[in-house]
Amino acid sequence: MNNTLPVISLTDLSIAFIPVIIALGFLYLWSLNVKQAGYALSRMLIQLLLIGYVLSYIFYSDNVWLISCILLAMIAMSCWIALRTLPQYRLVLFKYGFIATLGGGGFTLLVISQGAMSVTPWYQPQVIIPLAGMIFATAMNSISLSAERIFAEINNKTPYPLARKMALNAATIPVINSLFAVGLVSLPGMMTGQILSGVSPLIAARYQVIVMCMIFASSILSAVLFLLLSGTEMKKIIAEHDQPQP
Incomplete structure (x- = not known):
């Protein structure tokens, strides 16, 4: 090869x-x-x-503080982009999105990098930054879909528990579709890159399994955390919508 x-x-x-x-x-x-x-x-x-x-x-640096700041900046930017379709509530919901991404995505990154891949040191930039990019991007899309859907349901006067359930369902559609399609319809980017660089397809497939697991987990965990954390704020918004217009 x-x-x-x-x-x-x-x-x-x-x-x-x-x-x-x-x-x-x-x-x-x-x-x-x-x-x-x-x-x-x-x-x-x-x-x-x-x-x-x-x-x-x-990639040539060995500074734990630099890598930590980069990861936090990635989370902040992903949250800001995720809420761009809700400009009226963007600043209010940003803190919930940040905590949700940090919790859901950060936990997934920790388990994958330290458990499945045993990255040493943990802040090895060649590994941790690409992994974090995939995880936080997935969390960003999930939060964006769930936020947009729950506001749409609120505007349609859907009861909040049902609206939250429908929002989570909407957030899971892309990642579940990707699970169905991987290996049959498409070869994902990481696996394709490894095969092109000469890695055995069997080894590349194992890495892709890890990637798909972390994408699935970070997507759902981040959306769940966002919907739970922002619940009080959402109920305030529902109350405002229910107030009669002068």
Whole structure:
């Protein structure tokens, strides 16, 4: 098996944008928000190129405080992004999202890194940051879906216990779909990357099992914690909605 991956030049990288430009063309022809898509793609390109340089520095560092600050910053940014669809309550709910991500995602990261993978030291950046990125991104999506759904149900006058149940169900749909599809419809990014780098598919599959377990757990635990912690605030919002309008 060839263990050497080809180096991607800037010219090769530009070729990847050919289908992207065609896709943007269809968005424009169908009068969809092509500016938002273009902005998102531009941000993606800039962020990934910058993070490549930043990670090159971080991976050579051996500073526990630096890694800890990076993890907390990742949690804060993921929570802020997760609540972007609820601008009116974003600041109020941010603390609940932060604690939920720290609790659900942080607990999962601890078990996976120290139990399943025995990372030493625990703050080894080459391992802990990619794992944390996958975990916190999953928690972010889960919190975002649950928050948006519970507010939709509140607006529809759904009783709070049922609204909370429906919100958690909505948050679990993407991760459960990914469990059904993995290995049949798609080979996930981590497994694909390992296979491309020459790792045995059998070993890559074991790592992917760990990844899927941590994604499933962090998604549900973070959503449950968010819904439980924000319960009092949600009930206040329900009371405000139930007040007669002047």
